[in-house]
Amino acid sequence: MGARENVTLENFKQFADEHSDHLFELINGEIVEKMPGTTSNSGISAVLIMEVGSFCKQNHLPYFVSGEAGSYDVLGHAFAPDFAYKQTPLSKDYPDPIPPLWVVEVVSANDKPRLIRVKRQVYLQAGILYWEIYPEEQSVDVYVPGQPVQTFGIDDTLDVGDLISGFTLPVRELFTSD
Secondary structure (H helix, E strand, C coil), rough: CCCCCCCCHHHHHHHHHCCCCCEEECCCCCEEEEECCCCCHHHHHHHHHHHHHHHHHHCCCCCCCECCCEEECCCCCCEEECEEEEEECCCCCEECCCCCCCEEEECCCCCHHHHHHHHHHHHHCCCCEEEEEECCCEEEEECCCCCCCCCECCCCCEHHHHCCCCCCCEEEHHCCCC
């Protein structure tokens, strides 16, 4: 299966099943292997999982979160965001047929800017809150569907609006291991 073929989600599922020792995404009909990231980048996802989980538990809010190995069907693409949040149970289906409400990509030197842009466009098209975290700059670009991008620096505080009412997170907390 060539990288330039227009692969369908059904073909992708079969391919991924046959190559289950690696993590792949389907981006614009192209099968892309998701390269392992650094532990510090993975730690950023872990901070989000812990903070969101703790807040939601304390406030008796529904939440289901996944890390970089969880794949979702988003408008016919198969994406494995570094962090995903939704209010419905996670699925045993691959990829999860119910897209998340909020996703985060921790952008590393391994990531291809073209693919990050495509994923960003698809997430926004699907109405999903999308964050791009840049560890080197210690900044976060927040994309709310229908609104201009906002960039938050190390001294700023993030929130997710009505998605998880009252949840805030200082940007500094994402980079505590640095």
